[in-house]
Amino acid sequence: MGGWVYILTNKRDGVLYIGVTSGLAARMMQHRAGTGSAFCRKYGLKTLVYAERHDRIEDAIAREKAMKAWKRAWKIELIEKTNPGWDDLFDTLV
Template sequence: MSGGCVYFITNKPHGILYAGVTSDIAKRVYEHRQGVVKGFTTRYGLKRLVYYERFDDIRDAIQREKTIKHWPRAWKVRLIHAMNPAWDDLYDTLI
């Protein structure tokens, strides 16, 4: 199994959050930014990558995403603040 990432994207600092998992973080965030896949992220204009975690095994990333999705919003915000207190767009750091 190859690795994977759990990530959060938003529309603005402290805005709507979307948690996702992918095996190719740069490609997936690019797809969000371009609106390639219609759905929640396109509907709400979520394009700003504010958090991600890398895992050596995609199964660990999937489990982490499932866990995070059950957390209260405050816990998710604390997680983002720990890595990215200014809620900067981290997309350019992936390349």
């Protein structure tokens, strides 16, 4: 079973949250309903600005752990490389 690594934010250059899931659509619905993570609920993180598909969930988990250790500047660079407008990708990916 595959998986997704994703980044949520509340605004451009705002708070970032990196997560991993096997079902991106269902997980995004949880975040948007306020039943995702307490951290996302606290900071209003509902905008999907980055998503990366992996064939194996284990690879997605490893990538999530690596990305969480990155410097903030690297995370922003990754987002802006694929989504320079920080657009909400939910409707295009899910």
